[in-house]
Amino acid sequence: MLKREKTERRVGLPELPNMERGKVVMRFAPGPSGPLHLGHTRVAILNDDYCRNYDGKFINRMEDTNPDKIDPNAYDMIPEDLEWLGVKVHETVVQSDRFDIYYDVARQLINMGKAYVCTCPAEDWRALKEKGQPCPHHYEDVATTMDKFEKMLAGDYEEEKAIFVVKTDLKHPNPAIxxxxxxxxxxxxxxxxxxxxxxxxxxxNFSVAIDDHFLGLTHVLRGKDHLNNTQRQAYLFDYFGWKVPHYTHYGLVSVPDAILKTSTVGKGIKTGEYSGWDDVRLGTVRALAKRGFRPEAIRNxxxxxxxxxxxxxxxxxxxxxxxxxxxxxxxxxxxxxWDPVPLQICGVNELHSRAPRHPDHPELGNREFQLNSPIVIHVVEKDLNTAMEAGKVRLKDLGNVEFRSGKALYQGNDLAVLKEGYRIIHWVPDNCTPATVIMPTGERKDGFVETMPKEEEGKVVQFERFGFVKVEKVAPKMLAYFTH
RNA sequence: GCUCCCGUAGUGUAGUCCGGCCAAUCAUGAAGCCCUCUCGAGGCUUCGACUCGGGUUCAAAUCCCGACGGGAGCACCA
Known part of the structure; x- marks a missing residue:
């Protein structure tokens, strides 16, 4: 007997069974109730990743079969979000275009004796099912059932007065099946x-099974909350002898400190609590984009x-x-x-500062400042307090100062002081740009920023000793969103 | 109540199918150090896990049984 070699450490996603290059068909199936949020991105990206790796086809299927939960704008927002995420959609399918297919399959099921139209009160039907017993309509003959189904379609029944039921196995040990x-x-x-x-x-359960078959799905990724649905849908595949796609169920994701629920957000937007679907406090894809997340990061x-x-x-x-x-x-x-306080530097008439745009890429050039007497800069209030307690501080890319009787005295620009335990803080010159950074909590940080070129708008920059932010506007007032 | 699924460090993950190379991988995080300049990057060090109990075996994270814990479904939502 041969033993298989221990496999190398896996990189990327695990292989799915029967993955045949060029023949894989997968789908992403959002309900168009709003734009995509973090929770959606997982299955969208995983499907896309498999499709890319196997030259597969990615179908975006809009599951709009519950008119109560549809936001018409979502038909446009979802494809936009997918595009931003870098998900390649090969085909888009809208379920509400496919009613005739569902009706056709329903009629076939009736003819096969695998379905019935129930006109019991909902609670009665449910209670009988709980006990594993058929309702009076379960065994009605094909003609009667077909007649009732056509009446449903013709609008002869009012809401909740009739349902089309797929027979499975009333004795199934799992009541959910x-x-x-x-x-x-x-x-x-x-x-x-x-x-x-x-x-x-x-x-x-009905439309999904039918579409998964007719769209030729080979592999389906779905949350494990669908475990029972997969079993229910299996009955349809079995009745028609359809080839069952390979299902992979993945665990549920809980996202701490995130506002994701589409209905809650929708309400919040209406009341003005949120500025829109891209409010940075939200966990939507567009909020993440606004904050400066790169789609590749989400994918990775x-x-x-x-x-x-x-x-x-x-x-x-x-x-x-x-x-x-x-x-x-x-x-x-x-x-x-942020929290700026002015600081006058004494003992020097002029200072010149040169700081690299990017410490690892000197070729990108420098930011330069010429400061003339009286030299006044702004520093973070907390930094100043700490510095005064220490009695000395290094102003990054500018010089060293000592504090004597409340005055900041210039002490040269020798970096050797770092060995003596000088802390480094940053600063801005006196006449620079007012700035606001919006935090993911909604909180605002107001202060000053050194003047930035227009090209930075829309880009992620790093405010040193603060964090990464995405710049919205550089002038006359700088506005940015905190990334992390 | 019934049915099903899952339990590896704070978090995520590899290994589990086919027991030994696992005193358990990688990343993230935290702590500390190095670096002529960031609470960034890079380099280095440290911390930290196989849910528990039995069984099988020369050998168990890996196989079996049980317990415990977590999750899902039992909708005329998706």
Whole structure:
């Protein structure tokens, strides 16, 4: 017997079974209730990653079969978010375009004796199912059932008065698997795209199974909250003899300190609590973009996270690290002084400062300042207090000062003082740009920033000793969003 | 209540299928040090985990049983 060699440490995602190059078809299936948030990005990126690695086809399927939970803008926002994430969509499918397919499959099921139309009160039907017993309509003949189904389609039943049920196995030990609703009646809410053209809507389990088959899905990634749904849908595949795609269920993600719930956010936007879907306090893709996250960082995070069935807790620290690795290379450095207090430097008539735009890339040039008497700069209040206690401080790229009876005396520009335990702080010249940084909490940090070139707008820069920020506007007042 | 899934450091992850090379990988984090200049980057050091209990075996993170813990579903939502 041969033993398999121990495998090398895996890089990237694990192989999925039967991954055939060029033949893989996968899908991302969001409900168009709003733009994408952090939670969506995992499965979108994982699907995309597999599709890219195997020359597969990525289908974006809008699951808009519950008119109560549709935001019409989401039909545009979701593709925008996917594009920003770097997800390559090969085909877009909208479920509300496919009602005829669902109805057709429903009729076939009726003819096969695998479905019935139930007109019991909802509670009765549910209670019988709980006990593993059929409702009176379960065994109605094909003609009767078909007749009732056509009446449903014709609008003869009111909402909740009839449902189309797929038979599974009423004796199934798991109550969650027994007969499930395939189609229901919706009349009270018009469909944002289709108006009142349809009154019979498929349930997720019904439309998903049908679409997964007819769209030729080979591999499906879904949250493990769908574990039972996969079993229910298996009955449909079995009845029609369809080839079952390979399912991978991944664990639930909890995102600490994030506002994700689409309905909550939607409400908050209406009341003015949030400025919009891109309010930086939110966990939406557009908020992350606004804050200065690179899509590659989000991708690297999820690929590294893998696709196990274990529940995971999202780690901001980890994703910050991925993003930092990307933006640090290109982020120019600037001094931003929050809680500013003025400081006059005595004992010198003029000073010249030269600081590199990027410490690792001297070729990018320097920021230069000429300071003339009286020399007044601004520093962070807390830094000044600490410095005065210490009695001395190094002003980065400018010079050393000592404090004597409350005055800051210039002590030259020798870096050797660092050996003597001088702390380094940053500063800005007296006449520079007022600045505001918006934190992810919504809090504002006001102060001054050295004057920045217009090209920095839209880019991530580093405010030294503060953090990375994405610059929105450089003048007349600088505005930026804190990244991390 | 019924059914199903999952348990490796603070967090994520590799290893689990096919027991030994695992006194357990990598990343992140924290602490500290180095660096002529950041609370950044880089370099170095340290901290920290196989949920528990039995069993099988020369050998168990890995196989078996049980317990415990966590999660999901049992919708005319997705």
């Amino acid at each position: 027994r007969d499930f609703v395939g189609l229901r009646i919706v009349k009270s809410t018009p469909h944002p795209l289709k108006g009142d053209r349809y009154c019979v809507y498929p349930m997720m 995070y999820w690929v590294d996270c893998g696709i196990k069935e274990t529940d995971v807790e999202f780690s901001w620290d980890n994703i910050y690290a991925y993003n930092k690795a990307i933006v640090d290379k290109t982020a120019n450095r600037y001094f931003f002084v």
